[in-house]
Amino acid sequence: MKRALLILALVAAPALADDSMPAAPYAYVQLENPAQEAKAKALMETIRCLQCQGQSIADSDAQIAGDLRSQVRIRIKNGEDPEAIRSWLVDRYGDYVSFAPRVNSLTWPLFAAPLALIGLAFVLLRRRFAKGGA
Amino acid sequence: MTAATPQATARWHLWLPLVLFGAFVVLLLYGLLRPADRDIKSAMIGKPLPQFALRPAAEGLPGLSFADMADGKPKLLNIFASWCVPCAAEAPQLAQLRASGVEVVGVAIRDKPDDLKRFLTRNGNPYSRIGADDASAIQFEIGSSGVPESFVIDGKGIIRYQHIGDIRADQVATIVTKVREAGQ
Numbered sequence: 001m002k003r004a005l006l007i008l009a010l011v012a013a014p015a016l017a018d019d020s021m022p023a024a025p026y027a028y029v030q031l032e033n034p035a036q037e038a039k040a041k042a043l044m045e046t047i048r049c050l051q052c053q054g055q056s057i058a059d060s061d062a063q064i065a066g067d068l069r070s071q072v073r074i075r076i077k078n079g080e081d082p083e084a085i086r087s088w089l090v091d092r093y094g095d096y097v098s099f100a101p102r103v104n105s106l107t108w109p110l111f112a113a114p115l116a117l118i119g120l121a122f123v124l125l126r127r128r129f130a131k132g133g134a
Numbered sequence: 135m136t137a138a139t140p141q142a143t144a145r146w147h148l149w150l151p152l153v154l155f156g157a158f159v160v161l162l163l164y165g166l167l168r169p170a171d172r173d174i175k176s177a178m179i180g181k182p183l184p185q186f187a188l189r190p191a192a193e194g195l196p197g198l199s200f201a202d203m204a205d206g207k208p209k210l211l212n213i214f215a216s217w218c219v220p221c222a223a224e225a226p227q228l229a230q231l232r233a234s235g236v237e238v239v240g241v242a243i244r245d246k247p248d249d250l251k252r253f254l255t256r257n258g259n260p261y262s263r264i265g266a267d268d269a270s271a272i273q274f275e276i277g278s279s280g281v282p283e284s285f286v287i288d289g290k291g292i293i294r295y296q297h298i299g300d301i302r303a304d305q306v307a308t309i310v311t312k313v314r315e316a317g318q
Contacts, residue, residue, distance in 0.1 A: 019215060019217040019243075019245065020217070020249070021244040021245070021246065021268065050174055050279035050280065051279070051280060053172060063270075064270055064279070064280065067244075067269050067270035067271075067273075067274075068270070070269065071269070071271070071274060089274075090177075091177060091178075092176065092177055092178055092274065092275070092276070092277035093176070093279065094174070094175065094177045096174060097174070
């Protein structure tokens with residue numbers, strides 16, 4: 001009984017892990033045109049894998065990341081703009097899918113705060129120097 | 135009185151950076167300790183399904199296209215696969231939904247007809263149609279990030295509700311309600 005269970009576990013384990021279909025055409029194959037491949041790679045490095053969320057689709061070996069890589073490469077091959085592909089993904093999954101931050105109603109303080117601080121520092125320093133000079 | 139005020143203000147100013155730092159630490163801890171929500175929700179709710187036509191995934195069952203979804207009746211679109219364990223776990227709940235009068239259609243992700251046949255024999259078949267999505271293409275189109283996921287689609291082919299993960303027994307009623315709402 002124990003042995004039967006062990007054998008079952010060994011046989012069943014690969015079935016639990018993933019599917020047995022071959023990878024999508026451009027999941028592990030680069031585009032023939034190096035300039036296009038460079039564009040695709042730059043984009044893929046900034047798109048989050050939907051399953052292993054700390055990784056980009058360029059880094060991840062998850063099947064869904066492979067399928068997305070293939071789709072990105074095919075779209076680039078067909079002349080689509082990388083930023084248009086990013087927007088296509090953000091429209092479906094929200095901002096979280098992109099590693100490249102965008103300025104919007106939620107994130108603007110992140111971009112505005114450093115500018116405000118630099119401005120404040122400038123004002124304070126000028127006042128101090130003006131005092132010192134006088 | 136007039137002499138004490140500037141001094142008191144100066145002392146108060148002295149503590150301000152520490153207070154700000156404390157507030158920052160509290161914010162940081164809140165962000166760190168809050169239970170993380172790892173679900174990526176679809177941004178396609180309220181938007182229509184794309185035009186698509188998937189070949190039949192299993193013997194004896196028709197495939198799935200946009201026209202099949204926009205036939206006037208609300209449906210539950212179940213994204214699943216025979217190699218996905220939670221998909222087997224939700225099979226009784228899908229059967230229950232079917233019994234409650236919900237039409238369940240399937241999209242099988244990266245699946246083989248033989249594997250699918252075995253899966254349906256073992257777990258039962260709640261589906262009226264199953265389309266084969268060999269490159270996760272429909273999944274990307276509707277903002278689904280894994281298996282299983284279920285979408286309530288109204289009679290015009292518009293996505294009304296997303297359920298992420300396997301459907302548990304206590305979630306069946308919610309889904310029946312959502313499908314009924316989509317039918318109104």
